[in-house]
Amino acid sequence: MKKIEYQQFQLNNGLRILVHEARHIPKVVVNLLYKVGARDEDPSLTGFAHLFEHLMFSGSKNIPSYDTPLQKVGGENNAFTTNDITNYYLSLPSNQLETAFWLESDRMLELDFSQRNLDIQKSVVIEEFKQRYLNQPYGDAHLLLRPLHYQVHPYRWPTIGMELSHIEQATLEDVQKFFYGYYAPNNATLVVVGDTKADTVFKLAEKWFGDIPQRVLLKKPLPIEPPQQEARIKTVTKEVPYIGVYKAWHIPGRMHPDYYALDLITDLLSGGRSGKLYQALVKEQQIAHQVQAFSWNAYDPGMISLDGKIAPGHTIAEYEFAVQQVLEEVMEVSEKDLQRVKNKAESSAEMEFTSLMNVGLGLAIGDSLGNPELINQTLPSYLQVTKADIQRVISTYLIPKNSSTLYYQPHHAA
């Protein structure tokens, strides 16, 4: 893969700026990442970072509508909140780049705090909560798995929040406090990718963001999750057709060197149609009709999760046994299988970076973790993983006493 080139710069107020020039189409993408996410929330006010993200679109000090002026110059935008960050991104025709600076700098300067906006976005977010998590079969499985997996770390709640009532209780005062405590130039990275020049971007950044004051951040040290001592199991019974099994193992955070071997293991397990779990559980033994492993690339120690649904006539014990067998098989991974997931990582990286937005996000995430080079180091790190690494991380992390399992039982269990 070609190296992604970029230039970087920092304003006196602490705002970090990265630029990657790409001129094949007349488009620019602006990515503004704030280093605040659900992990920074008060346990009694969960879901707040995400609610706040919605409020960022309700107008700022000098610009009553964020969306309209952007749409008028042919641009579009969106945002997302994770447990670690809140990320805003816009794409627009390259000759309209300054509009993005105008809009983003004004909402970093000061929001238009209004009770009416807050009330409306609360009800929008409550409907989002229902739509995504509560009104779907198995939709709350990960909401239930998290507090089993984490006992003290704030990853124990999801970005949407622990419960609807926390969102209902948010006040305008909370909104202001959050804004001044986290939405600061010294807590953000601005990335511009596309048909522009680094010099142009640096000048625009100085012009529009230069006079925004540094702020005193509310950041506090987060509790560290103690090592797990024994397997945890929880069972719930709901109106669903099949038994769902949701399993999680603790793994280190994104910057830990073991991350790459662990992530490749999820590919060996369930990446593509040749994934070992899919082949064994779905195709050969037909114990499950769906099984998927993910590694969660959290900033703090995260998880590998393994979600499956058991086919009728089969039991949890059969499923667990089959999963264990596959893990043992992966311990003895062949050179060919290892090469296969590495090749897949290479083509995925090529595909990912066909999108300017993904390049912008990749640079911003690396920078927020203190290493913008991460975007170029990731693929080589995958390619260096050895069979010995795979064996070591499986026996270190993917072991029963490091796991939490949620059994999601139907009312009419067989």
Added chain:
Amino acid sequence: MQLDRSTPPSAGPLPAPNFPAIQRYKLSNGLPVYCISFGTEDLVELQFNYAAGHSRESQTGLANLTSRMMIEGTRSYDSLALSEMLDFYGASIDIESGFESTTFSLTSLTKHLTPSLELLEEILFGPTFQEHEFKIYIQRSLQQLEVEEQKTTYIARKNFSRHLFGADHPYGRFTGKSEIIQIRLPQLVQYYAEYFAQGPQFILACGRFDTEVLLDGLEHYFGKNIYSGKNIPSAAQSSMVLSAAGIHEYPIKDTLQSTIRAGHLAIPRNHADFNRLQLVNLIFGGYFGSRLMKNIREEKGYTYGIGSSLTGLRYSGYLGISTDVANEYIAPVKHEIIFEMQRMQRELVSREELDTARNYFLGILLSRRETLFQIGEIVRNALSNELEFSDIDKAFRELPKMTPEDIQTLARKYFHPEQLVWVIAGKSGALTPTSTPNSFTSN
């Protein structure tokens, strides 16, 4: 100098569209190959397009299942070996089977294209349709659909087209549980022989590649097979549409939200008014700044999202509106949808609202030409809807001329609130039932 933050920076005109060149070639058997050189990554996407889909099947689901079973074993490789080899080269094959066509898309690193082509040739010309694989596939699909059946969005989607086009129309078809259960393996073998064995209608290549090398590879694997080139007629061309206006409720127990899908017939993709009507739809409900979104989400907070879209098919089309709402908001949301449709017909849009929507629309058209996949999809849609390539940029010529009067005229011509088909999945009884659904027919 104090910075003026309340005035937007001066905006120039949108950049001119520059769609990449499309080269047309033919293999020695006559099979057309379209090549588009695009992108900065060493990737290529090849699309093989077949005239197979709901409009060319005697039983719902045949095209879909046949195409999916084609990757489950071939003359030289079983299903696992195929998957492992494709994954080994970092390649992937996606299958899309719709109303009018079925497409196999191979994505590969350019350097690994040749071995992937060999596998694709096996899949397209040597599938073996094993009973064992078929059983597993059917069983797994049924179990997955059992979970889908609990989702309001799925139930609404499944029933919407049937009420909109009528159960006997190809565009009214949906491959659900009851359709899958009825399909037998010999039917797939038969379907393959009729619709796939004679080769694709065309191949479309997009990405970074040496054209000569690519054409040599395609010639080697696909230039010697039979290519009939015959046009297989679509049943959608001659079927009667029977649209059932009114309310159709699908109760689902213990649901917190209901899905509303509403719509009525509109125009096919190649209709002269299509691009212009897309702009009307955009103002009505087609983007974040639309009237539906502003009224129903941003002013009232009834939903996380609501949107409308204009779908242009080869022989028909429809305006569709879709949202998930709390049960208590079903009636008010329906009321607001009709109100906003009528407002598009009653009042002229302001110049400001028109300019914003048009610039947004054209800006997005430019912006979504970024990846080889997006370019490939635009060209495939043009080919399957029989549009001229010069029409790909037609919106850039047509939309700047549009006036508020044009928007109103089109809304009056094509919006018909009284003809809306309403499908509500979730809570029933929220709406006053209309006596009997009215039917609208057309060809």
